[in-house]
Amino acid sequence: MTEKQLIIKAQHGATNCFTQLVASYQARLYSYLLARCQNSHDADDVLQETFISAFKYLKSYDAQWQFSTWLFTIARRILSKLKTIYHVAIENISGMEYMTEADPFAIDQDNIWKLIKQDLTPSSYDVMWFFYVEQSSIKEIAHIMNQSESWVKTNLHRSKMKLSNNSALELMLEAE
Amino acid sequence: MNQDLDQRLRQDAQVLKKQAVARLEQHDFSSDIESQLLASQSSHQPASVKIMGLAAAICLTVLAWLTLNDTASVVSVQPAEMVADRNIELNLNQLPQSLEQKLNQPLRQEQQAIIDDLKALKEQLLSI
DSSP states (O other): OOHHHHHHHHHTTOHHHHHHHHHHHHHHHHHHHHHHSSSHHHHHHHHHHHHHHHHHTGGGOOTTSOHHHHHHHHHHHHHHHHHHHHHHHHHHTTTSOOOOOOOTTSOOTTOHHHHHHHHSOHHHHHHHIIIIISOOOHHHHHHHHTSOHHHHHHHHHHHHHHHHTOHHHHHHHHHO | OHHHHHHHHHHHHHHHHHHHHHHHHHSOHHHHHHHHHHHHHHTSOOHHHHHHHHHHHHHHHHHHHHHHHHHHHHHHHSOHHHHHHHHHHHHHHHHHHHHHHHHHHHHHHHHHHHHHHHHHHHHHHHHO
């Protein structure tokens, strides 16, 4: 069965077809979420929430966009919601030491995506990810980010310029 | 540097992808998601409940519309001043009648009772 057929059947309530779609996209989505979230538990939660929301609003999916574009758009919205919840939670536990367990799926220190996270804003980071990893078109990225195509191009150019001035990054690339 | 950067970005993203796949193999998310989807589907209300809710909403809307419409017609036909005048007039006309009834009724009843007693006494005397 093709992806289009799976989507149509899932739109009519076939959960097994939707599960097949989940299986084909979960690795791509999950690697993005692992790179973007503070820990793997958050990535797990956002992944589940993304697919549940996708199933709930599947009828609103516009076939002119790739299915992955639609999923990443939902995931980004849930991530921003999670960020708001975190802000509230951190304000509520002020004065308490927030202990976290060692995360086995945390990004390695020598991974470039970990390094550039400190230099770029979340939006610029996302643009870089969709361009280099997902290899999405500028049009698709603009749709995910809810911005214009020129905004994406400018953002990408500025991010590259910023990274080229990063001495730590230069050392990392030279060492290679 | 740009070429090296591009290459490194793609290369390290592949490492993250492998990490993601390893995690997904450890934890089967698709079965979790499927069970949650089934749970959300079963918790949906049956169609009959939805129809009843819709019917109730329509009835309430119609009632509200009728009430509003009724009030509007009364206000437009009779100005508030006229309604107030009529009320005062009615009250004044009715007041003496009700007072007379309240005061005279017990007296009339007592008078009737005395007459009855006298009649009874008269009959008793005649029978003797």
